[in-house]
Amino acid sequence: MKYVEIVAEKSSSDIIQAMAEKDKALDFRLGDTGTDGMRQMRVLVSDDTLQSLLDHLQNILGAQPTARITVLPVETSLPVPDEEKRQKEDAATAAREKLYDEVEKGVRLDANFIVLVMLSTVVASIGLMENNVAVIIGAMVIAPLLGPNLALSLGTALGDVALMRKSMQTLLAGIVLAALFSAGLGLTLPSVPLAGEILLRTEISLDAVALALASGAAAALSLTTGLSSVLVGVMVAVALLPPTATMGLMLGTGNFRLAVNAGLLLLINIVCVNLASKVVFLLKGIQPRTWLEKEKARRAMVIYVLVWLVTLLILIFIIFSRRTLGS
Structure with missing residues (x-):
C-alpha cells in the first residue's frame, strides 16, 4: 500500500475525491485549507491502483503550478482492508x-x-x-x-x-x-x-x-x-x-x-x-x-x-x- 499526499486548489477537492473512489481508494481524508487557497488531501491506495490514481491526479492538477503530489510507503495499516468487499464492488x-x-x-x-x-x-x-x-x-x-x-x-x-x-x-x-x-x-x-x-x-x-x-x-x-x-x-x-x-x-x-x-x-x-x-x-x-x-x-x-x-x-x-x- 501507499499513502498519497496531495496539495491542490480547494476547488479540485470534489473531483479528486471522485477519482480516488473510482480508483478504489482504501481511505480518503480532507485537510484544512491554507491561507493560499491550497488544500491538503490524503489517499490510501493499494499498489495495483497507485499508477491509475497518479495518472488521474496529474491530469487534474496539470494546470496548477503550486500543486504537489507526494507518495509515501506504508509498512502496515489496520484494520486490514476487506478483500471480500472489494471483490463485491468489482462484481457490481x-x-x-x-x-x-x-x-x-x-x-x-x-x-x-x-x-x-x-x-x-x-x-x-x-x-x-x-x-x-x-x-x-x-x-x-x-x-x-x-x-x-x-x-x-x-x-x-x-x-x-x-x-x-x-x-x-x-x-x-x-x-x-x-x-x-x-x-x-x-x-x-x-x-x-x-x-x-x-x-x-x-x-x-x-x-x-x-x-x-x-x-x-x-x-x-x-x-x-x-x-x-x-x-x-x-x-x-x-x-x-x-x-x-x-x-x-x-x-x-x-x-x-x-x-x-x-x-x-x-x-x-x-x-x-x-x-x-x-x-x-x-x-x-x-x-x-x-x-x-x-x-x-x-x-x-x-x-x-x-x-x-x-x-x-x-x-x-x-x-x-x-x-x-x-x-
Whole structure:
C-alpha cells in the first residue's frame, strides 16, 4: 500500500475525491485549507491502483503550478482492508458495464430500427382492424420498443444524461413513426372498422395501468436477472404499440375523439412503464459507484420521477375531466 499526499486548489477537492473512489481508494481524508487557497488531501491506495490514481491526479492538477503530489510507503495499516468487499464492488462494476452494453445496443436509431417499427406497425394495424389477437401478438414480437425504455431508466439510475437523451430520441422517433405510418394506412384504406381490439385501446382503465406497470417491472428484471428479453419485449410492446397504431388509424379516418383517447392511453402507458422499471433498478441497487456520479444520478432520478409523476397526475386529471364532461 501507499499513502498519497496531495496539495491542490480547494476547488479540485470534489473531483479528486471522485477519482480516488473510482480508483478504489482504501481511505480518503480532507485537510484544512491554507491561507493560499491550497488544500491538503490524503489517499490510501493499494499498489495495483497507485499508477491509475497518479495518472488521474496529474491530469487534474496539470494546470496548477503550486500543486504537489507526494507518495509515501506504508509498512502496515489496520484494520486490514476487506478483500471480500472489494471483490463485491468489482462484481457490481462489471454488472453495471454489462447492463450498459446491453441497453446501448437497443437505442440505436438506425435503418434496422426504422424498418422493424414500420413492419410491426403494419402487422399491428391489420390485427387491430381484423380483431385478430394472434396477429397483434405477432407484431409485438418484432416491435423494437423494449430497448429505448430500458435505456431511459438505466440512464437515469446511472446519471448518464447522454444515454437518457439518446433513448428518449429513439423512443420518440419510434412512436412518431408508428403513429404516422398507421395514420397513412387509415387515410389510404377504404374503411377502418371499429373492431373490438381498436375500441379496447380507446378505453382507459385500471387494468391498462396495471399492465403497463407490470411490463415496466418485467423489462427491468429481464435485464438484471436474465429473463427472456423476447417475451418481455412483447409485454412492453403490448403496452405501447397497439395504442399508437390505434391513435394513428383513428387520426387517418378523422375520428379524433377516439384518437385522443388512444393517445392518452399511450402516454399513461409510457409513464407507467418507465416508473416501474426505474423502481426495479433502484430496488436491485443499480447505481454508480463513485460519490460524484451518485450525486449526479440522484439529481437525475429526482427530476425523472417528478416529471413522470406530474405527467401522470395531469393525464389522470384530463381523463376524469373528460369523463365528467361526457356524462
